[in-house]
Amino acid sequence: MSYIAKPKVTHPKLPRNKLGLTERDYEGSVSTLCAGCGHDSITAAIVQAVFELNIEPHMLAKISGIGCSSKTPTYFVSESHGFNSVHGRMPSVTTGANAANRDLMYIGVSGDGDSLSIGAGQFVHAIRRNLNMCYIIENNGVYGLTKGQFSASADIGSKPKKGLPNQQEPIDAVSTALSLGATYIARSFSGDKDQVVPLIKGAMLHKGFALVDIISPCVTFNDHEGSTKSYAHTRQFYHHVVDMDYIPPAKEIKAAYDEGSSMPIELHDGSKILLRKVDTEYDPTSRAKAFKYLRERFNAGEIVTGLLYIDEGRPEMHELMGNVDTPLSQLSLESLRPAKGELERILRGYR
């Protein structure tokens, strides 16, 4: 037996979602990652988010590249459609899949190596197309699967287990996405499920490219003293800037909220997100201000988290291309051909 199917024993009292499914129904096979790996916590958050969003498993497509992080789609929603592609190329597969079938929900799982080194090109171009997907980077500052080399997100001065500290500028996925015009940008920490779950929900429902960059410590290769991606370091320098609540369609925002620090945003399916600004100065709808803020906090060594930028108004890939609403993959091939006799007319031009 080479992979372990999880026995599905469902307690009759387990809560069920609108489809009558329990959270267990959204699980996958047993993780083979190291015990304590941040990626497993993210898997759990995805399970909860998808369960709570009442997504039909077979209407979910989960795509990944290569890495410990990219292995995780096997560990959630086993009844959905998985595509574990090649290193750094998850965005292109998702782009083609989405171009062909816009009816599915797309969740892409990647690592910092997968997205910021080998796959940096595909990462940035998926953003430019405003591809309608939830793009998760499980960010640990190293290549876990190849045993701990620095990745492009390693901070200057961060110490490896062996050898010299990193000296190269890190690539910050969040500010990169911001500069490229991503329309939903969030950062969080695998150890903060309460924050991660609503961020993923919002990302799933956002119309357009939604990045969720999640610091996800690698317990085996990058969780030691001197590492800036360890549990301890992240907890110490971690700040919520904008929290968010997800409010399903047809639900009212009940709790009274303070105008200055709260901000409701309606998503295209009628659901809402309520942003709660921990720092009232912060404006998650201004690219320029967000950029300045992030840079300043970064220079101060802080890790700012929450929904850092949102623009619900920009057209996504299909709208930009002007495509029909029916998924292209579902059009009958007969309907796609020029009318009878048309070939004759076309060929006349070549005589």
Add this chain to the structure above:
Amino acid sequence: MSVINDVVIKIATVNGTGSASANGLLRKAIFRMGVPVVGKNFFPSNIQGLPTWYEIRVTGDGYQSRSNRTDLMVAMNAQTYEKDMAEVIPGGWFLYDSTWPRSKLLDRDDITVIGIPFSKLCNEHFDGVRTRILMKNIAYVGAIAALLDLDLDVITQLLEETFGDKKHLVASNMEAIRLGYDFASEHFKCPLPSKVKSMNGTKGQVVIDGNTAAALGCVYAGATVGAWYPITPSTSLMDSFRAFCSKYRVDPETDKRTYAIIQAEDELAAIGMVLGASWMGARSFTPTSGPGISLMTEFIGFAYYAEIPAVIFNVQRTGPSTGMPTRTQQADILSCAYASHGDTKHVLLFPADPGECFTTAVQSFDLAERLQTPVMVLSDLDIGMNDWMVPEFEWDDKYVPDRGKVLSAEELENMDKFYRYLDSDGDGITYRTLPGSHPKGSFFTRGSGHTKLGGYTENGDEYQEVVDRLLAKWETARTLVPKPDIQYSKLNKSALLTVGSGNGACLEALDRLASQNIGLNYCRAKAFPFSDEVKEFIDKHEVVYVVEQNRDAQLKTLLMLDIDTNPAKLVSLLHYNGMPLNAGFVVEKVLEEIAKGRAA
């Protein structure tokens, strides 16, 4: 003695001066006179300023390849006068712009130099720099019309078709035609001894390039997702697909499109997009050339192992590396056949001309979906970008696309459990589902080791079971790919064998050899894996000349790898200077081999 309908006109111009439309006009005029033509471009990797040539072979016999000789050189580029003059065959003609006379040009006394002051004439009759340059091009068409006795009414009609309502453009272009025509008629003996005469050789034929034809095939096949990264000589395939789609795939009422063309960031992404779209069940393709294939290889291997359909057009150019991007070759045969690491091999289809590009494009989607694997259409620059006379394409409205083994929602509903890689029919092809179609249809696509049930594995036996089944599928592919074209007579002990664009030159060479009483049989393979007929054909001969356009005998190597045959029989005739193959080369090489004592 006069020669009728057997003349090669080569027009030397400067890239970017708008000579293409004048050359097209000339080629079309001859074709409209019912005379078969072949049009070849020899252009630089440059946008403006470098020398470029267009060659029109007038071939009453209707041959498809170039002839490698120049009878009439139309030298409109002073930079290349010397080289152009050297190319003219003894007894030929050299037409040039004598606004600036060149006494040195009279050096060769075995040819006739015809000087016509095109620039001067056009400067006197037209205003504006650009107009004068364009009209100079049209004027040389007029001169050629006089020299070769072309029908001016046909030219007028073509101009009217081109310019439609813009009567003044028809008039000014005709004026330019007249300038050249009249000057030539008044100063030189027209027509030349070699001339064009109306005949009935083009009925039911069109003149078209392979990229346009392939694009049209994609439209008819129902392709909806095209992903690409621009590269010569494949770019015009996607340009044509876009042009056809904007006409036939946009709802006139809603203005919504039923196609997605994605200009990818590179070829790694282009093929990734094709796989994503095919996974979802769309017919999806990417056009590229050698360097693009090199970048795509990791994903091609993935598609082979995860069994995802994909259609890849490789319009081959001269390698290695950047090589000569605007010259032709068939040098990607091996790199495509075995693209990617590990044990992989891929279905290759070899269209021989634009007509086959159309049919092969449709076939490639059927095969890719039937076999759930990448299918590569190996065209080349010669087919893709040159003008070939081919029979009008036919479309059978009864065509039923082969979508392969895809389980419907109803079938899934009635199924106990679905396993993606279970070979229930014994042909090596397993059933797939389209994501979203039914809750029971879920499966996990991976390039890592998997069992026949689709689960991850690192167990050697389970792994081997799947890759062995892929071999069984390969044998099924052998029975499904198009069969070779074979010309066989028991009398002949030796034969020619080729693929793709070599066809025209080989057929012509067979005729020429036959006229010297040398009989050869002929096999044109249309696909890899090679059908059993190819092996049987080789088995029946003592010598098989393998004609191909690369240095390293890639086709021969592939035959040796795929077919159990005696390699000593296979004799390579290799043409790889980047120019399209010509019959003369094949004839000469066969004669050389015979002279060495090989069986004829």
